[in-house]
Amino acid sequence: MDINATTNIYGIFGHPVSHSLSPLMHNRAFDELGLNCVYLGFDINPGELSSAVSAIKTLNVKGINITIPHKEAMVKQLDDLTEPVILTGAVNTIKNENGRLVGYNTDVPGVMRAIKEEFNFDPQFKTAFIIGAGGASRAVIAGMCLGGIRQIVIVNRTKSKAELLKTQFNDQYPNVIFKTLSLDDSKKLKSLISESDIIVNSSSAGMGDIPPLDLPLETIANDSPVYDLVYKPTLTPLVKQARKLGLKAESGLSMLLYQGVEAFEIWTEKKAPVESMREALFNSQ
Numbered sequence: 001m002d003i004n005a006t007t008n009i010y011g012i013f014g015h016p017v018s019h020s021l022s023p024l025m026h027n028r029a030f031d032e033l034g035l036n037c038v039y040l041g042f043d044i045n046p047g048e049l050s051s052a053v054s055a056i057k058t059l060n061v062k063g064i065n066i067t068i069p070h071k072e073a074m075v076k077q078l079d080d081l082t083e084p085v086i087l088t089g090a091v092n093t094i095k096n097e098n099g100r101l102v103g104y105n106t107d108v109p110g111v112m113r114a115i116k117e118e119f120n121f122d123p124q125f126k127t128a129f130i131i132g133a134g135g136a137s138r139a140v141i142a143g144m145c146l147g148g149i150r151q152i153v154i155v156n157r158t159k160s161k162a163e164l165l166k167t168q169f170n171d172q173y174p175n176v177i178f179k180t181l182s183l184d185d186s187k188k189l190k191s192l193i194s195e196s197d198i199i200v201n202s203s204s205a206g207m208g209d210i211p212p213l214d215l216p217l218e219t220i221a222n223d224s225p226v227y228d229l230v231y232k233p234t235l236t237p238l239v240k241q242a243r244k245l246g247l248k249a250e251s252g253l254s255m256l257l258y259q260g261v262e263a264f265e266i267w268t269e270k271k272a273p274v275e276s277m278r279e280a281l282f283n284s285q
């Protein structure tokens with residue numbers, strides 16, 4: 001990679017950011033396409049977000065990814081918002097269009113592309129069983145709604161948060177049936193999981209030292225797949241449990257890949273070298 005005075009700068013704002021795999025993936029893609037671009041990590045304190053946003057304009061940074069804890073706070077700082085940002089209230093990609101900062105949420109198409117690729121899953125007229133009610137869950141619910149889902153069951157440890165999401169999305173998508181459930185309601189859990197066409201974990205359960213979920217996967221009907229957004233460890237406890245029962249199950253590295261692919265294509269208006277990006281990401285594990 002030859003960096004010079006005309007190199008275009010891209011990067012990620014987070015706090016912390018040193019663990020991010022996005023620089024690996026995007027620098028590999030720039031290299032593959034021979035683009036004079038570089039992607040860096042920027043550790044931004046929450047109190048410094050506005051000045052970091054001004055710096056995007058001042059330094060003519062071309063594009064930025066946003067990760068924890070800035071995804072929601074960043075929305076207010078932008079000049080234009082795309083529909084998935086409005087739906088989720090969160091932004092993970094910014095494009096600098098001649099000084100106007102446009103916000104995207106590529107987690108939304110990213111997760112849908114991942115489950116399409118992993119399981120050939122099309123949400124139209126289906127029922128999804130979604131665990132979690134945080135930022136990642138909003139991206140999954142938005143993707144499912146945009147894809148024409150019929151019913152969504154939102155299951156969360158804290159049921160009131162699931163109800164809040166139901167209210168927000170029901171306003172936007174009155175034709176979708178939303179049900180909410182507490183994770184410890186084992187009887188309803190069994191019956192609703194058995195009626196679902198896909199099970200998606202978008203909670204942090206099973207990530208690192210956080211205890212895994214205890215779901216009655218044995219009641220899953222037919223060949224409904226299990227997708228776990230968690231990707232640390234790569235083989236998550238949920239994926240292990242599901243595969244033991246003979247179910248199709250994958251962890252969230254493919255979502256990480258496709259949110260990056262979507263961001264790359266927005267920034268460069270070129271087709272992303274998906275296989276090189278995948279290799280960069282999967283070889284890092």
Ligand code: NAP
Nearest residue numbers: 132133134135136157158202203204205207229252255256
């Ligand atoms: P968040 O906003 O903090 O939400 C966390 C969610 O996890 C909440 O619903 C919380 O329930 C639940 N939770 C936490 N600990 C739990 C436990 N021990 N048992 C059951 N539920 C638990 O986080 P987020 O941004 O949505 O991220 C959630 C997960 O998705 C993380 O593991 C993150 O790495 C992953 N993720 C992956 C990708 C990808 O590209 N693959 C993208 C985004 C996020 P309460 O409401 O009860 O607290």
